[in-house]
Amino acid sequence: MHEAMHEAAHALGPLAVHHVGYLWLIPFFPLAGSFINLTLGWRWERSGMKRNVHVVAVGAMLLSLAVAVYAFFQMRALDPEHRFLQDTLWNAFTSGRLSVDFGFALDPLSMMMVLIITFIGSLIHVFSIGYMWDDEAKAYWRFFMWLNLFVFSMLLLVMGDNFALMFFGWEGVGLCSYGLIAYYYTDREKAAAGMKAFVVNRFGDFGFVIGLLLLFWGLGGAWALPGDGGRARYEPTPGVNATAPAANMDEALAVTPTVEVGHGQLVKIGPTLNFRELRDQVVIEKTGIAEHLKNQKVWGVALLALVGIFMFVGAMGKSAQLPLYVWLPDAMAGPTPVSALIHAATMVTAGVYMVARLNFIYALSPSAMGWVALIGALTAIFAASIGFFQYDIKKVLAYSTVSQLGFMFIGVGVGVYWAGAYHLLTHAFFKACLFLGSGSVILGCHHEQDMRKMGGLKEYMPITRWTYLIACVAIAGFPIANGFYSKDEILWKAFTSQHLALFGVPTPWLGPAIYLAGIIAATGTSFYMFRSYFMTFTGKYRGGEGHQHEHGEDPHASVAAPHHADPHGHHDAHPEPNHVTGHVHEAHGKVLHLGHDAHGDHGHDAHAANDNAAHGDHGHGAHGGHGHTPHESPWTITLVLSTLAVGSILTCFLGLPALWTGAPPALEHWLEPTLPAEVSFAHAPHWMEWLFQGLGVAAGAVGLVFAWALYKDGRSTVPARIKERFLSAWTVVYNKYYVDELYDRIVIQPSLAWGRLMSWLDGHLIDWLVNFAGTATRFFANIDGAIDKYVVDGAVNLLANATIEGGRSMRRIQTGRIQTYLYGALAGGLAVILLNFLIH
Amino acid sequence: MVHVGLPHFLVLGALLFSAGLLTVATRRNAVGVLMGVELILNGANVNFVAFNHYVTGGVSGQVFALFVIVLAAAEAAVGLAIVLAIFHTFRSIDVRAADTMRE
Numbered sequence: 001m002h003e004a005m006h007e008a009a010h011a012l013g014p015l016a017v018h019h020v021g022y023l024w025l026i027p028f029f030p031l032a033g034s035f036i037n038l039t040l041g042w043r044w045e046r047s048g049m050k051r052n053v054h055v056v057a058v059g060a061m062l063l064s065l066a067v068a069v070y071a072f073f074q075m076r077a078l079d080p081e082h083r084f085l086q087d088t089l090w091n092a093f094t095s096g097r098l099s100v101d102f103g104f105a106l107d108p109l110s111m112m113m114v115l116i117i118t119f120i121g122s123l124i125h126v127f128s129i130g131y132m133w134d135d136e137a138k139a140y141w142r143f144f145m146w147l148n149l150f151v152f153s154m155l156l157l158v159m160g161d162n163f164a165l166m167f168f169g170w171e172g173v174g175l176c177s178y179g180l181i182a183y184y185y186t187d188r189e190k191a192a193a194g195m196k197a198f199v200v201n202r203f204g205d206f207g208f209v210i211g212l213l214l215l216f217w218g219l220g221g222a223w224a225l226p227g228d229g230g231r232a233r234y235e236p237t238p239g240v241n242a243t244a245p246a247a248n249m250d251e252a253l254a255v256t257p258t259v260e261v262g263h264g265q266l267v268k269i270g271p272t273l274n275f276r277e278l279r280d281q282v283v284i285e286k287t288g289i290a291e292h293l294k295n296q297k298v299w300g301v302a303l304l305a306l307v308g309i310f311m312f313v314g315a316m317g318k319s320a321q322l323p324l325y326v327w328l329p330d331a332m333a334g335p336t337p338v339s340a341l342i343h344a345a346t347m348v349t350a351g352v353y354m355v356a357r358l359n360f361i362y363a364l365s366p367s368a369m370g371w372v373a374l375i376g377a378l379t380a381i382f383a384a385s386i387g388f389f390q391y392d393i394k395k396v397l398a399y400s401t402v403s404q405l406g407f408m409f410i411g412v413g414v415g416v417y418w419a420g421a422y423h424l425l426t427h428a429f430f431k432a433c434l435f436l437g438s439g440s441v442i443l444g445c446h447h448e449q450d451m452r453k454m455g456g457l458k459e460y461m462p463i464t465r466w467t468y469l470i471a472c473v474a475i476a477g478f479p480i481a482n483g484f485y486s487k488d489e490i491l492w493k494a495f496t497s498q499h500l501a502l503f504g505v506p507t508p509w510l511g512p513a514i515y516l517a518g519i520i521a522a523t524g525t526s527f528y529m530f531r532s533y534f535m536t537f538t539g540k541y542r543g544g545e546g547h548q549h550e551h552g553e554d555p556h557a558s559v560a561a562p563h564h565a566d567p568h569g570h571h572d573a574h575p576e577p578n579h580v581t582g583h584v585h586e587a588h589g590k591v592l593h594l595g596h597d598a599h600g601d602h603g604h605d606a607h608a609a610n611d612n613a614a615h616g617d618h619g620h621g622a623h624g625g626h627g628h629t630p631h632e633s634p635w636t637i638t639l640v641l642s643t644l645a646v647g648s649i650l651t652c653f654l655g656l657p658a659l660w661t662g663a664p665p666a667l668e669h670w671l672e673p674t675l676p677a678e679v680s681f682a683h684a685p686h687w688m689e690w691l692f693q694g695l696g697v698a699a700g701a702v703g704l705v706f707a708w709a710l711y712k713d714g715r716s717t718v719p720a721r722i723k724e725r726f727l728s729a730w731t732v733v734y735n736k737y738y739v740d741e742l743y744d745r746i747v748i749q750p751s752l753a754w755g756r757l758m759s760w761l762d763g764h765l766i767d768w769l770v771n772f773a774g775t776a777t778r779f780f781a782n783i784d785g786a787i788d789k790y791v792v793d794g795a796v797n798l799l800a801n802a803t804i805e806g807g808r809s810m811r812r813i814q815t816g817r818i819q820t821y822l823y824g825a826l827a828g829g830l831a832v833i834l835l836n837f838l839i840h
Numbered sequence: 841m842v843h844v845g846l847p848h849f850l851v852l853g854a855l856l857f858s859a860g861l862l863t864v865a866t867r868r869n870a871v872g873v874l875m876g877v878e879l880i881l882n883g884a885n886v887n888f889v890a891f892n893h894y895v896t897g898g899v900s901g902q903v904f905a906l907f908v909i910v911l912a913a914a915e916a917a918v919g920l921a922i923v924l925a926i927f928h929t930f931r932s933i934d935v936r937a938a939d940t941m942r943e
Contacts, residue, residue: 816939822865 012676014265014280015107016082020074023087023104025067026114027155033060034148041141050140054129057144061125061151065118068111075111080673083108084276086161100273105161109421109674112667113158113353116428120345121151123640127436128337130636131443135335137184143335146183150176154346158353163212163273166354170208170318173347174201180342181334193333200327204317211310215361218296218303219271219281219289259287275357283360283676294364302504307361308368312375315351321409322379325402326743329736332394336439339394344401344435345428352405355412356421356675363415363677366501370510373413373500377517380406382737384524388531389723389734392449393438396532400475401431403521407490410514414500415679416493418668422655423486425667429651430474430483433644434529437468440633440641441536445543451532455714456541460630463638465537467645472533474648476526476700479693481648485655485665488696491518492689496682519699526703531711539714541630659689849890857883870923870933874916881912 036056044052075083088103106114125147132143153172160166174197182194258266261284269281269289281289296303315321320328331343342348355362355372362369383402390396404427411420442449444461458465474481477488497511632638654667663669710716723730732738856879863876885905892901923933930937 816941817936819865819935826861826865 012283013263014261014267014284015084015276015673017084017086017276018078018082020071020085020087022067023071023085023106023159024089026064026071026118027104027152027159029060029064029067030148030152030155033057034145034152037141037145037148041145045138045141050133053141053144054125057148058122058125058129060148061118061122064151064155065122068114068118071106072111072115075106075108080669083111083673086276088161092164097270098273100162100164102165103161104159104165105276106159107674108671109353109356110158112421112425112671114155116425117151117154117158117346120428120432120644121154121341123643124337124341124345124432124436126636127340127439127640128335130634131337131439132335137186139183143180143183146176146179147338147341150180150342150347154350157350161275163275166275167208167212170314170350171205173342173350174198174205174318177201177331177342177347180338181331183334183338187333190333193327193330197327197331200324201317204314204324207310207312207317208314211307211312211314214298214303214310215307216271216273218293218307219269219278261286279360279676282364290364293361302365302367304361304365305367305504308365309371311354311358312351312368312372315354315372315409316375317351318354319348319351319405319409320379320402321351321375321405322382323739325379325383326740328402329395329398332392332398336394336435336442339398340432340435340439343398344431348401348405349408349424349428352408352412352420352424355409356417359412359415359417359675359677362412363499363679366499366506367504369413369415369679370500370502370507371413373410373494373497373514374502374510376406376409376411376413377494377514377521378406379403380410380521381517381524382406384521384528385733386736387528388524389730390528391451393441393451393454393532393536394435394449396451396528397431397434397438400434400525400529401427403525404431404475406521407487407518410494410518411486411490414490414494414497414511414514415677415681416490417675417677418665418671419486419489419493419655421671422665422667423490425654426474426482426486426648426651429644429648430471430481433467433471433641433648434475436637436641436644437464437471440464440637441468441630443633443637444630446630448543451535453543454536454541454630455539455543456537457630458537460541461537461632463632464641467638467641468533468537470645471648472529475529476703477522477696478700479652479697482650482652482655483648484696484700485652485657487518487522488693489655489657489665491515491522491696492692493681494518495692496684497679498682499679519695522696523699523703526700527707528703530704530707534707534711535714538712542714543630657689657693659686659693846890846894849886849894853883853886853890855883856880856886859883868934868936870926870935871920873935874919874923877919878912878916881908881915884908 033056037053041053041056044050071085075085085106086103087105088101090102092100092102094100125144128143128147132140135143137143150173153169153176155169157166157169157173160169178194178198180194181197182191185191185194257270258268259281261267267280267284267287268277269287272278272281281287282293283290293304294302298306313324316324328343328348332339334343362372380403383399383406387396387399387403390399404423408420408423408427411417411423413420438449440461441454441457441464444457444464445454448454470481474483477484479485494511495515497514498508500507500510502510655665658664710719735741860876860879860881860883863879864873865876867873867876885908888901888905888908892898892904926938927933
């Protein structure tokens with residue numbers, strides 16, 4: 001297999017760049033929309049022109065999508081080897097050999113990301129119109145401002161042609177995530193969830209920066225540690241000083257060493273932040289950079305393994321992997337469209353994107369890949385198990401997202417990068433559909449998120465129900481929707497993986513172990529997703545009646561399910577009968593709608609100006625007196641849900657396995673130029689692949705059957721009995737394995753103790769030192785002052801006084817009488833004469 | 841018969857000079873002071889003429905004396921003008937009155 005890899009590497013040349021001038025428009029429109037809403041949005045909202053806010057935001061998204069689609073068609077028309085659009089705006093900075101541009105680049109991978117972001121982003125913007133219109137925070141403009149800014153940052157992340165720009169976007173999405181999680185900032189708990197997300201991500205970003213700097217340093221050559229053996233093949237030109245000053249790009253280019261790689265093409269080598277330059281010098285074997293990197297060690301550890309693992313730490317934070325996943329479930333505190341866009345479809349996949357983007361680096365280090373795949377598998381099974389017993393519908397989806405991100409990391413970890421990216425794509429569709437479906441349910445149930453108070457909603461919300469069901473089928477892995485194709489490819493390739501290692505030791509057992517973890521997680525995924533479906537949509541509606549029966553047996557409900565995510569801040573977890581009815585109704589009475597006709601005492605149907613159809617459909621007249629019946633959401637919401645559900649089915653054509661069609665999947669073919677890394681997989685017979693596909697479907701079916709048996713009508717007592725039987729284990733899982741508490745013990749409390757210690761030291765030791773320094777200084781200043789006053793000033797005054805006194809005494813001599821002077825002259829003349837005589 | 845020689849003239853010149861100096865130093869009247877200056881100049885003139893006659897010969901000493909006389913006349917004119925100015929300013933020709941340059 002190594003020969004094959006080398007052959008492939010020989011065949012690769014530098015990327016051919018196709019310069020275009022419009023790529024900047026894609027991130028520009030959301031930025032402009034964000035800016036307009038920031039400056040004008042609140043005026044509009046106050047002056048009753050609230051519509052303008054979403055017109056601007058959605059318009060910006062659609063324009064951006066249009067440009068992205070245009071770019072896609074332009075790229076598709078190009079030769080596969082030339083699919084690299086570049087739009088360099090200006091030189092951001094130049095220092096030594098390093099030159100960083102403010103430039104955008106699109107290759108097939110980032111093109112896919114940009115299409116996902118703009119397409120799903122546009123849909124979610126449209127969804128948000130209906131969802132946020134009556135929002136109690138009364139900051140419609142702020143919501144859309146952050147949402148547009150998020151899309152801008154995310155586009156910067158995927159389109160930046162260098163690490164600097166990517167990192168800028170990386171931090172930008174973190175900021176927007178913070179701003180949107182803490183959207184209801186007056187609620188202390190939700191504000192804290194925002195801070196948690198931000199702080200946990202800082203840990204990850206720290207790792208990312210370290211990995212980046214290690215890679216940069218490793219490429220430097222001249223700065224490599226003395227005494228490491230293997231850098232015979234790559235030495236920078238002796239005349240080139242690595243830190244030679246360069247004032248502009250041309251000078252930087254002049255001091256950068258290059259290697260001729262055939263056909264007269266020159267490839268820049270040495271430290272760079274540019275993805276294309278990095279890719280060219282690492283992928284093209286003739287430069288010797290790959291060998292050089294492979295042989296470098298830092299304190300005895302392979303440099304590439306460190307680079308890969310530290311960068312993956314960044315991905316852990318952003319993509320919510322063990323152990324840095326804890327912020328994602330809390331991030332459900334944000335409004336549901338935010339959860340769908342940021343915490344399911346786009347931002348959390350940034351880590352997967354980053355690993356896929358750096359596939360050629362990761363492929364050089366089987367240890368790093370082993371870790372990525374292992375952590376992904378652990379996260380997948382761990383988060384899936386937490387999802388089993390959650391009651392908050394958004395919490396279920398949050399843990400499901402963590403679990404699915406684990407699957408993606410299995411994909412990019414075992415080396416089937418295209419499948420990782422494909423799962424990213426399929427997940428973006430079905431998870432956005434699930435989240436938005438849950439948003440529709442939450443809206444329909446008057447801001448109720450507890451699935452125990454739902455049930456039977458299929459009669460009230462048919463569209464939401466069908467779309468949710470399709471998305472469930474997709475995530476559970478049935479071949480009629482897209483989830484099967486990506487998950488199956490990932491697990492199959494994990495099983496046949498031959499590339500993985502841990503600590504530099506090849507581990508052939510790791511692939512099958514990951515497969516096992518993955519298939520269990522897939523079964524669990526199917527179970528909890530259908531559990532959520534059955535609890536929500538089948539059986540009898542439980543919202544109107546008292547719902548204390550479930551609470552009675554759950555001693556931890558108020559602790560473990562604090563309902564961070566309730567968009568209206570009603571803490572309905574507390575078992576108070578009749579509490580919901582009055583409370584919710586009152587709250588919505590206050591938030592009355594600008595320019596809406598009153599909807600009777602129901603008072604909550606008017607989620608958008610254009611929801612009359614939905615309202616009419618479901619005959620609320622019959623329930624009018626009740627005021628508490630679930631209802632279908634407005635058409636903006638159902639349209640988005642339908643689009644996503646259809647997309648969840650249609651996108652399966654991107655990844656039809658080669659086993660079925662005989663040709664590589666469309667997406668694999670599309671992404672091929674971006675993913676030059678060659679990773680070896682065992683060749684297995686076809687029957688085995690068919691078998692494993694069957695196993696994947698069987699796993700989904702097992703989950704479905706169990707969920708159906710236990711939750712189909714909400715009357716089964718088996719769940720309760722299982723819970724009682726294994727109460728201790730149930731409690732541990734229900735409380736998410738006490739990971740948050742563990743973090744509290746291990747990280748937060750020691751941090752606080754450390755902070756207190758530092759505060760004490762500051763108050764006592766540092767202040768004492770400062771005061772002492774002050775006193776000592778004052779003492780010496782006094783001495784110095786005395787010297788100045790008595791010695792220096794004294795001498796000056798003495799001189800002045802002597803002069804004054806001398807002048808005063810001499811004054812008498814000058815009388816102004818000429819005759820007096822004449823006497824003096826005579827006396828002088830006489831004295832001279834006398835002296836003359838005396839001397840002779 | 842006493843033979844009048846150079847020493848007699850020198851003694852006469854010295855006497856004239858001393859008398860002039862004494863006048864200049866002691867008189868308070870500005871005009872008197874000017875007269876003393878004339879005496880000093882004439883004492884010097886006697887010396888010029890005497891040395892010319894007894895020592896060097898020729899006429900240069902004599903001419904010098906004539907110059908001094910002319911100079912003395914000019915000096916007297918200027919001096920008297922100053923005295924008049926002093927009188928205008930101080931209403932007195934007492935030399936002690938004009939002591940404003942003391943301060």
